[in-house]
Amino acid sequence: xxxxxxxxxxxxxxxxxxxxxxxxxxxxxxxxxxxxxxxxxxxxxxxxxxxxxxxxxxxxxxxxxxxxxxxxxxxxxxxxxxxxxxxxxxxxxxxxxxxxxxxxxxxxxxxxxxxxxxxxxxxxxxxxxxxxxxxxxxxxxxxxxxxxxxxxxxxxxxxxxxxxxxxxxxxxxxxxxxxxxxxxxxxxxxxxxxxxxxxxxxxxxxxxxxxxxxxxxxxxxxxxxxxxxxxxxxxxxxxxxxxxxxxxxxxxxxxxxxxxxxxxxxxxxxxxxxxxxxxxxxxxxxxxxxxxxxx
Amino acid sequence: xxxxxxxxxxxxxxxxxxxxxxxxxxxxxxxxxxxxxxxxxxxxxxxxxxxxxxxxxxxxxxxxxxxxxxxxxxxxxxxxxxxxxxxxxxxxxxxxxxxxxxxxxxxxxxxxxxxxxxxxxxxxxxxxxxxxxxxxxxxxxxxxxxxxxxxxxxxxxxxxxxxxxxxxxxxxxxxxxxxxxxxxxxxxxxxxxxxxxxxxxxxxxxxxxxxxxxxxxxxxxxxxxxxxxxxxxxxxxxxxxxxxxxxxxxxxxxxxxxxxxxxxxxxxxxxxxxxxxxxxxxxxxxxxxxxxxxxxxxxxxxxxxxxxxxxxxxxxxxxxxxxxxxxxxxxxxxxxxxxxxxxxxxxxxxxxxxxxxxxxxxxxxxxxxxxxxxxxxxxxxxxxxxxxxxxxxxxxxxxxxxxxxxxxxxxxxxxxxxxxxxxxxxxxxxx
Numbered sequence: 001x002x003x004x005x006x007x008x009x010x011x012x013x014x015x016x017x018x019x020x021x022x023x024x025x026x027x028x029x030x031x032x033x034x035x036x037x038x039x040x041x042x043x044x045x046x047x048x049x050x051x052x053x054x055x056x057x058x059x060x061x062x063x064x065x066x067x068x069x070x071x072x073x074x075x076x077x078x079x080x081x082x083x084x085x086x087x088x089x090x091x092x093x094x095x096x097x098x099x100x101x102x103x104x105x106x107x108x109x110x111x112x113x114x115x116x117x118x119x120x121x122x123x124x125x126x127x128x129x130x131x132x133x134x135x136x137x138x139x140x141x142x143x144x145x146x147x148x149x150x151x152x153x154x155x156x157x158x159x160x161x162x163x164x165x166x167x168x169x170x171x172x173x174x175x176x177x178x179x180x181x182x183x184x185x186x187x188x189x190x191x192x193x194x195x196x197x198x199x200x201x202x203x204x205x206x207x208x209x210x211x212x213x214x215x216x217x218x219x220x221x222x223x224x225x226x227x228x229x230x231x232x233x234x235x236x237x238x239x240x241x242x243x244x245x246x247x248x249x250x251x252x253x254x255x256x257x258x259x260x261x262x263x264x265x266x267x268x269x270x271x272x273x274x275x276x277x278x279x280x281x282x283x284x285x286x287x288x289x290x291x292x293x294x295x
Numbered sequence: 296x297x298x299x300x301x302x303x304x305x306x307x308x309x310x311x312x313x314x315x316x317x318x319x320x321x322x323x324x325x326x327x328x329x330x331x332x333x334x335x336x337x338x339x340x341x342x343x344x345x346x347x348x349x350x351x352x353x354x355x356x357x358x359x360x361x362x363x364x365x366x367x368x369x370x371x372x373x374x375x376x377x378x379x380x381x382x383x384x385x386x387x388x389x390x391x392x393x394x395x396x397x398x399x400x401x402x403x404x405x406x407x408x409x410x411x412x413x414x415x416x417x418x419x420x421x422x423x424x425x426x427x428x429x430x431x432x433x434x435x436x437x438x439x440x441x442x443x444x445x446x447x448x449x450x451x452x453x454x455x456x457x458x459x460x461x462x463x464x465x466x467x468x469x470x471x472x473x474x475x476x477x478x479x480x481x482x483x484x485x486x487x488x489x490x491x492x493x494x495x496x497x498x499x500x501x502x503x504x505x506x507x508x509x510x511x512x513x514x515x516x517x518x519x520x521x522x523x524x525x526x527x528x529x530x531x532x533x534x535x536x537x538x539x540x541x542x543x544x545x546x547x548x549x550x551x552x553x554x555x556x557x558x559x560x561x562x563x564x565x566x567x568x569x570x571x572x573x574x575x576x577x578x579x580x581x582x583x584x585x586x587x588x589x590x591x592x593x594x595x596x597x598x599x600x601x602x603x604x605x606x607x608x609x610x611x612x613x614x615x616x617x618x619x620x621x622x623x624x625x626x627x628x629x630x631x632x633x634x635x636x637x638x639x640x641x642x643x644x645x646x647x648x649x650x651x652x653x654x655x656x657x658x659x660x661x662x663x664x665x666x667x668x669x670x671x672x673x674x675x676x677x678x679x680x681x682x683x684x685x686x687x688x689x690x691x692x693x694x695x696x697x698x699x700x701x702x703x704x705x706x707x708x709x710x711x712x713x714x715x716x717x718x719x720x721x722x723x724x725x726x
Contacts, residue, residue: 045379148547235703236548237548251696
């Protein structure tokens with residue numbers, strides 16, 4: 001890199017707005033939450049310093065463990081269902097045919113809806129007496145207890161999240177798949193590769209970085225799903241769908257234990273950051289090796 | 296190329312924070328100025344009555360009052376954040392009980408005992424059992440501003456008659472009715488079990504009937520072992536018995552009260568009984584007027600339990616909602632003056648009755664008997680004024696943290712995921 005002073009950028013000044021923004025809205029709140037996690041505070045009056053009490057409680061709290069388990073399960077379920085489907089649909093939608101463009105634009109519709117609207121719509125659809133189960137249920141001998149069933153409720157949430165976010169990830173894959181040089185496919189075709197082989201040997205490897213980026217988004221996203229679960233089940237039945245962000249909300253804004261909720265929030269930050277770092281490391285995303293050597 | 300990892304760290308941190316932060320978002324309070332800010336829940340009918348009270352007060356007051364309303368779900372959070380800030384309300388709506396006590400403990404609420412003593416006719420106008428819910432320690436910190444909302448057993452009499460039944464008087468009647476109704480293919484009782492507070496109504500009435508009002512009072516007083524009282528355990532077992540006998544059907548955990556689905560099940564005749572606050576009548580009048588006024592909608596006090604220690608006629612529910620005065624407000628004296636001038640005035644009480652409310656005020660039987668929904672109004676007023684005790688909804692009477700655990704445990708109990716003993720043991724940790 002050249003170090004002539006004429007072309008050198010005024011580094012700090014250029015970075016200042018972004019740094020300020022990040023400091024104010026990113027780091028600042030984390031520092032405050034970190035401090036609050038060491039206090040007892042109802043939101044009224046002054047926080048009272050309690051040292052590591054909240055953290056000791058966090059370690060011994062069965063609900064945190066169960067919420068963490070549910071969160072990780074939901075994250076894994078969402079990733080495992082969304083990635084293959086988004087990849088397949090995205091690669092399909094990348095084709096030049098007009099029909100595919102029409103179908104995929106219909107498919108993108110959930111992207112336009114707000115999460116709250118989606119949750120409320122699905123709640124109405126899943127109502128045991130006035131929704132779909134009331135019509136379909138009797139035919140198959142099912143009492144329509146979807147959101148009130150500990151297991152089904154979790155699957156229903158995973159399905160609704162899939163329905164909502166699949167189009168977004170599909171869009172990522174569609175854009176990336178269109179970047180794959182056509183010459184690769186032509187060469188493979190000449191060598192006699194079947195469409196499935198071409199997908200497996202060319203499309204998937206070429207989309208590697210997209211897969212990683214989309215996975216990080218999914219994983220960090222599922223760590224923080226909130227509105228969907230709050231509006232659909234509010235963590236119920238019992239605590240079957242009480243994911244960690246919801247538990248944080250319940251402690252902070254329902255029970256008004258802001259200190260303890262802050263400790264859970266810190267745990268979430270660490271977990272989300274750690275998981276996304278892990279994905280980036282394990283997949284070698286950071287090495288930025290070329291996918292198209294010799295093309 | 297060492298820049299990339301840092302960007303990814305930064306990027307993922309920002310993303311995580313942004314997403315975490317959205318969970319804790321809370322917008323700032325409303326307008327503030329020289330006017331007296333009165334905060335209440337959004338409720339078209341009641342808001343209008345308060346507005347009219349404010350208007351008549353404003354005509355000859357030095358400081359003008361102004362009503363600011365909020366939707367139910369966000370209200371407690373907003374209030375918690377706003378109190379103690381410069382944008383706090385002067386007069387605020389609350390539920391009395393444990394939540395009010397928290398604010399009192401923080402020194403946020405004005406003790407109005409002296410003002411009540413100076414205006415005995417104002418103080419004595421209220422039913423004592425209802426006014427006492429706003430009593431914390433020895434002081435009064437709020438006054439009732441709306442009608443009483445006891446929990447009653449609503450029935451669909453057409454459905455009961457079709458099965459040759461009458462509204463149950465005792466718990467055994469109830470169990471018999473459950474069996475008969477099930478044989479006839481009707482869900483005996485609607486239970487919107489997606490929301491724990493609807494299950495709480497069953498537990499609190501059964502505790503009241505089996506052990507009397509002292510059982511829950513011991514919980515409020517923080518007495519060790521209060522949750523493990525035999526009546527508490529017995530009431531939980533009775534709840535379980537109802538579930539096991541199919542009293543609530545099989546899919547109650549999916550049913551919600553908000554949105555009116557549960558009330559519609561009673562009105563449609565899909566179910567025969569519904570234990571709910573008296574406010575459900577307004578819901579039925581709105582959504583199922585033919586059912587509400589056609590004579591099929593019945594209501595009775597909660598059945599008695601044979602051999603139970605509870606006093607006859609004891610009531611559970613929301614005694615009322617309250618207006619309290621912020622101790623740090625702009626002008627607490629004016630705020631108190633506004634409450635004294637308005638809440639028991641003939642106009643205010645009459646407007647409440649016209650809106651179908653039953654004010655917690657003495658000597659209004661005649662007025663109620665002439666009102667549009669006279670039967671129910673007289674029934675409610677009679678039930679409460681003759682009640683030996685009026686136990687406040689437990690989730691309002693307890694501090695927020697305990698209430699939150701209580702509602703979760705209730706859902707688990709009704710689902711059969713925990714035993715009464717586990718329920719009690721977990722709640723003991725909140726005493």
